Amino acid sequence: MSVAEFFDMGGYALYVWGSFGMTALLMGIEPFLVRGRRQVVIKRVARILRMNTEGKR
Amino acid sequence: MSNRLINWFKFASPATFYPLAEKIWRWSTLIAVVLIAVGLYMSFFVAPTDYKQGEGYRIIFVHVPAAWLSMFIYLVMAFWSVVGLVYNTRLSAMMTSALAPTGAIFTFIALWTGAFWGKPMWGTWWVWDARLTSELILLFLYLGFIALQGAIDDTRRADRAGALLVLVGVVNIPIIHYSVKWWNTLHQGASVSVSSGSSMSSIMLWTMLIMALGFWAYSIAMAMARVRCIILERERDTTWVSELPEVRQ
Amino acid sequence: MLEVVDLECARGDRQLFSGLCFTLEPGELLHLHGHNGSGKTTLMRTLCGLIRPSAGEIRWGGESITEVEDDFCRDLVYVGHKNGIKDDLNGVENLRIACVLDGVPISEAAAWEALERIGLRGHEDLPARVLSQGQKRRVSLARLLAHKARLWILDEPFTALDKAAVEFLQSVVREHVANGGMVILTTHQEVSLTRGQVKQLQLGWKGEGDV
Amino acid sequence: MLEVVDLECARGDRQLFSGLCFTLEPGELLHLHGHNGSGKTTLMRTLCGLIRPSAGEIRWGGESITEVEDDFCRDLVYVGHKNGIKDDLNGVENLRIACVLDGVPISEAAAWEALERIGLRGHEDLPARVLSQGQKRRVSLARLLAHKARLWILDEPFTALDKAAVEFLQSVVREHVANGGMVILTTHQEVSLTRGQVKQLQLGWKGEGDV
Amino acid sequence: MFEAFRAILMRDLTLALRRRSDIFTTLFFFVIVVSLFPLGIGPELEILRMIAPGVFWVAALLASMLALERLFSIDFDDGALEQMLLAPQPMFILVLGKVLAHWLITGLPLVVMAPLLGVQYDLSTTALSVLLVTLLMGTPALSLIGAIGAALTLGLRGGGIMVSLLVLPLCIPVLIFGAGAVEASVSGLGEAGHLYMLAAILVLSVLFAPLATSAALRISAE
Amino acid sequence: MFEAFRAILMRDLTLALRRRSDIFTTLFFFVIVVSLFPLGIGPELEILRMIAPGVFWVAALLASMLALERLFSIDFDDGALEQMLLAPQPMFILVLGKVLAHWLITGLPLVVMAPLLGVQYDLSTTALSVLLVTLLMGTPALSLIGAIGAALTLGLRGGGIMVSLLVLPLCIPVLIFGAGAVEASVSGLGEAGHLYMLAAILVLSVLFAPLATSAALRISAE
Numbered sequence A: 001m002s003v004a005e006f007f008d009m010g011g012y013a014l015y016v017w018g019s020f021g022m023t024a025l026l027m028g029i030e031p032f033l034v035r036g037r038r039q040v041v042i043k044r045v046a047r048i049l050r051m052n053t054e055g056k057r
Numbered sequence B: 001m002s003n004r005l006i007n008w009f010k011f012a013s014p015a016t017f018y019p020l021a022e023k024i025w026r027w028s029t030l031i032a033v034v035l036i037a038v039g040l041y042m043s044f045f046v047a048p049t050d051y052k053q054g055e056g057y058r059i060i061f062v063h064v065p066a067a068w069l070s071m072f073i074y075l076v077m078a079f080w081s082v083v084g085l086v087y088n089t090r091l092s093a094m095m096t097s098a099l100a101p102t103g104a105i106f107t108f109i110a111l112w113t114g115a116f117w118g119k120p121m122w123g124t125w126w127v128w129d130a131r132l133t134s135e136l137i138l139l140f141l142y143l144g145f146i147a148l149q150g151a152i153d154d155t156r157r158a159d160r161a162g163a164l165l166v167l168v169g170v171v172n173i174p175i176i177h178y179s180v181k182w183w184n185t186l187h188q189g190a191s192v193s194v195s196s197g198s199s200m201s202s203i204m205l206w207t208m209l210i211m212a213l214g215f216w217a218y219s220i221a222m223a224m225a226r227v228r229c230i231i232l233e234r235e236r237d238t239t240w241v242s243e244l245p246e247v248r249q
Numbered sequence C, D: 001m002l003e004v005v006d007l008e009c010a011r012g013d014r015q016l017f018s019g020l021c022f023t024l025e026p027g028e029l030l031h032l033h034g035h036n037g038s039g040k041t042t043l044m045r046t047l048c049g050l051i052r053p054s055a056g057e058i059r060w061g062g063e064s065i066t067e068v069e070d071d072f073c074r075d076l077v078y079v080g081h082k083n084g085i086k087d088d089l090n091g092v093e094n095l096r097i098a099c100v101l102d103g104v105p106i107s108e109a110a111a112w113e114a115l116e117r118i119g120l121r122g123h124e125d126l127p128a129r130v131l132s133q134g135q136k137r138r139v140s141l142a143r144l145l146a147h148k149a150r151l152w153i154l155d156e157p158f159t160a161l162d163k164a165a166v167e168f169l170q171s172v173v174r175e176h177v178a179n180g181g182m183v184i185l186t187t188h189q190e191v192s193l194t195r196g197q198v199k200q201l202q203l204g205w206k207g208e209g210d211v
Numbered sequence E, F: 001m002f003e004a005f006r007a008i009l010m011r012d013l014t015l016a017l018r019r020r021s022d023i024f025t026t027l028f029f030f031v032i033v034v035s036l037f038p039l040g041i042g043p044e045l046e047i048l049r050m051i052a053p054g055v056f057w058v059a060a061l062l063a064s065m066l067a068l069e070r071l072f073s074i075d076f077d078d079g080a081l082e083q084m085l086l087a088p089q090p091m092f093i094l095v096l097g098k099v100l101a102h103w104l105i106t107g108l109p110l111v112v113m114a115p116l117l118g119v120q121y122d123l124s125t126t127a128l129s130v131l132l133v134t135l136l137m138g139t140p141a142l143s144l145i146g147a148i149g150a151a152l153t154l155g156l157r158g159g160g161i162m163v164s165l166l167v168l169p170l171c172i173p174v175l176i177f178g179a180g181a182v183e184a185s186v187s188g189l190g191e192a193g194h195l196y197m198l199a200a201i202l203v204l205s206v207l208f209a210p211l212a213t214s215a216a217l218r219i220s221a222e
């Protein structure tokens, strides 16, 4: 089976790759979104922490 | 008995769960990557071409796992909601909200891949058929849950209101599952059932199961990662958070 | 009769009070003190069961109020910051509906009489919309005259009332306590409530000098 | 400065007062008395120009307030039964907008300071929705600190305030009067306002023994 | 218990009669939306007859959605809601009273008007009566389900849109079976199946929606 | 004076952004009403193109009518209105600010969406741009005129219906010229005349409606 044949998917290229593509896209983006959220949270907690320690001094 | 209860409550405390979640996250990420890689290989190179649908049927390997998980995640959310409402544990609500985005994504994937499969098979992207409609409703339920939680400032109220919404929506799950049985629809009937074995070729079945397990591990990984963020957000004033290495540097 | 054990309440991300314990027996009055924002309203709403405490328990006759909810509600009258009356209904209608909801329906004549006693003669059948601030407050307080629940929880009942009405309401409260009722109230005004047993409870010491 | 001539007001089909005359000079405070529903709020709103009197005239600096409306409004702060603050805005935003509308915009820093002085430290940027009753009242009273109009009309300003805040507000009022401001206020509470010239005005004598 | 139910029902009806706006706005809205179509499309009866079920049901859904926001919010603002929560009656009884009043005010007029408006669409008498029956069973279900959403979003930022977002998905089945029944009867297929489903939805929502609503109110009133 | 105008404008926009519901409910409503028609009628482009102007304009009218009731009533209830009346600025400036904010929140999103939705109706680019222009001139006029009605019926029993009754007759000219312009452009006749009339209505209402509204508010606030 040639590469071109493989990508043609027996004439169903749009449908098969459209499905797998969207799936890969979403499942690929999600971890990055979560990582971004984590960084934001950590920054915020660190800021609060700094504020508190400064406030006590 | 009581000993075991105490044990459970120990893990139900965010402080002890936080490090545990990291371990679970690591392992399930690993499992997800391996299983999905194997599953993808099998779905394109091992599984044979279908005699009726040609290559187009390969969509099944993402459609069905995603559809299963969209429902399963909702059930897990409902479980945590009940626990939260009854035992008033803090962690359960955090789990519910950690799961919702992943559930919404899988629901969307199920709809999207279903539509992309329906076009060649039924000749239309969309029909107002019982299963498709109820799956769409599931997406709205997820979105409604996320929006509701976003709109409420008070976390306790957000938790309880969200839990209630999830429980109200849970009627939808059996409807999705049995819709093909209750109404005559365009959609495929159950092809995998516990009792009567399977009507599919076993290699296809295995591929689907491996993909489903991979998606499942992926969901766990995402939920754990997200619940860690939520724990940090909510417990930011406690001492144990201020002693964590990641916030101290 | 009313026991509060280790009560803790938080609003937003702030803890208002914790470890609060007291009991209230028949014939006792509890006077809550505290500066603005110290959590008096929060405490009262928690005692009514409107807010779930973050920890602790409230017992009525020995049992948690979440378990004997209906009985507890039957024994309770709560008058909050909001009057809970409908602008489009007149005083009599408002009072009668409030009483039906409290489980003790009263006749129209009784409603007229209660409103007259609380000083609304001639205003009983005006829609609440046109009443003055103090007159609206009186409509919502008329429930105290119309039927006698055992526990009264009154959140600043004297606001907007003129002196005569404050005097009258105080006598009503005194009488209720003398007859073995229980009252929890808060007010920023000076009032004389010394009949029966008066307990004092202070919320939020630290912030007292807030202004 | 403020002259009231033969004022008459009716609400519904009832005449609340008539033939009311008084003047108020700089450095004077007018304390309105009257039982609930005697027409204090009505009188104050009439003095502000919100209600048209059925007869009589109100003059500001010798001219009818309907003619010098803008000037009069510039000199006036009215705090009514309703706080006039937006539940979805926080204290600072509420105060700044109120000041802009009064024609004397203030800086953000000044707003924070005024709120702090009136005892809202730590609550300045909470949405008014979550504030306690007294805290909401303080937000609306903070206008009195932020800029000084000459005439203050305060309708039961002390409701919902705790003792410290009542004390503080009284000192603010005293100071305003001492500096040549004018104040008209009503309250059912006992307050000590004896600095400068205090006038008393009693509305609705006949019904006083209403309760 | 029945006393309290009746009192709430009568109170809300009285209030509605005194204000009147609520009755008329929904009805007015329904009438306008439904009448617009024939005006816009012109008198091709074939087409009209085809689209009628969808039009009526979508209009009914929108109309009841519009009225929802105010179902509890007034009581919430003036403090009547907390008094209801403190009444020694099961809250769901009071909720049932309020929802019934709400339906009598906003739903019933619409059901009554529907057959009159249906004439514009050249619906047969059978189709009209099926329409009437579906609306009669469907609109109370819409009100009951909508009440859950209204209670959950009480006093929230973004109340209006949230109600629609939460409630629409739950209401879609009602819409589908309602319109489906009329369609089936227009096209001569049996409408019984759809009607049974509608009845089942109505029964389920009478049983469970007031419970969920009162739980939601308790949460929101904190 | 400009300060106060800006302050009111910004305040109402901030409030709307915090609550969000108001923006979305009207927009959502407009989108649903407009999209329903093609779904209901099916894809006969001939018919769709014919009814498009009417549908868009009626939907816009209904949408802005719906939002009117809350224009002043919240300010009235929480006492902000009396403070505005006592501000040393001419009241009509403040009214103008409020109405502008109201239009930006409820009208503008609708105008922006209209061309997108217009594609469903197979409107030509010219027709679409005429539609855009008419909506851009017409919806502010609707808001301005509607404000008078909203102010007059403030705190009245039966507010909602009264607003519609008072305002609809005044709004019908806007509807007629707005829909007329689009129709004229679809059918190739000149739309200029209609546009001039719309512009005239807009100018007149900018000049007089705020004055009338502030007088009405003064009466209602007694």
Ligand code: HEM
Pocket (backbone or CB within 6 Å): B060, B063, B064, B067, B068, B110, B111, B112, B113, B114, B115, B117, B118, B119, B121, B122, B125, B126, B131, B132, B135, B136, B176, B177, B178, B187, B188, B189, B190, B191, B192
């Ligand atoms: C937008 C359209 C579609 C949606 C929303 C959708 C949704 C779903 C859902 C929710 C399931 C899981 C059901 C369960 O486990 O109870 C499912 C399973 C399945 N779907 Fe779809 N689907 C769509 C289109 C299609 C199409 C076009 C096909 C094939 C022609 C298809 C074939 C299958 C198969 C074979 C299963 C597994 C059946 C089972 O084991 O129960 N689906 N789908």
Ligand SMILES: Nc1ncnc2c1ncn2[C@@H]1O[C@H](COP(=O)(O)OP(=O)(O)OP(=O)(O)O)[C@@H](O)[C@H]1O
Pocket (backbone or CB within 6 Å): B153, B154, C011, C012, C013, C014, C016, C034, C035, C036, C037, C038, C039, C040, C041, C042, C043, D123, D126, D130, D131, D132, D133, D134, D135, D160, D162
């Ligand atoms: N969501 C929230 N976020 C932050 N703080 C909150 C929140 N909700 C309530 N609060 C705070 O909790 C306190 C609640 O006060 P509460 O209404 O119980 O006071 P109170 O003692 O009744 O005061 P008052 O005498 O003014 O009536 C206030 O300080 C308020 O600012």
Ligand SMILES: Nc1ncnc2c1ncn2[C@@H]1O[C@H](COP(=O)(O)OP(=O)(O)OP(=O)(O)O)[C@@H](O)[C@H]1O
Pocket (backbone or CB within 6 Å): C123, C126, C130, C131, C132, C133, C134, C135, C160, C162, D011, D012, D013, D014, D016, D034, D035, D036, D037, D038, D039, D040, D041, D042, D043
């Ligand atoms: N439309 C109306 N019909 C009949 N009476 C009315 C109408 N509008 C107002 N009133 C009466 O006019 C009086 C207005 O009182 P106002 O609000 O001025 O009293 P107040 O002195 O401020 O009282 P409070 O101390 O309670 O605030 C009340 O007695 C009220 O019942």
Ligand SMILES: [Mg+2]
Pocket (backbone or CB within 6 Å): C040, C041, C042, C081, C155, D132, D133, D134
């Ligand atoms: Mg309070």
Ligand SMILES: [Mg+2]
Pocket (backbone or CB within 6 Å): C132, C133, C134, D040, D041, D042, D081, D155
């Ligand atoms: Mg008054």
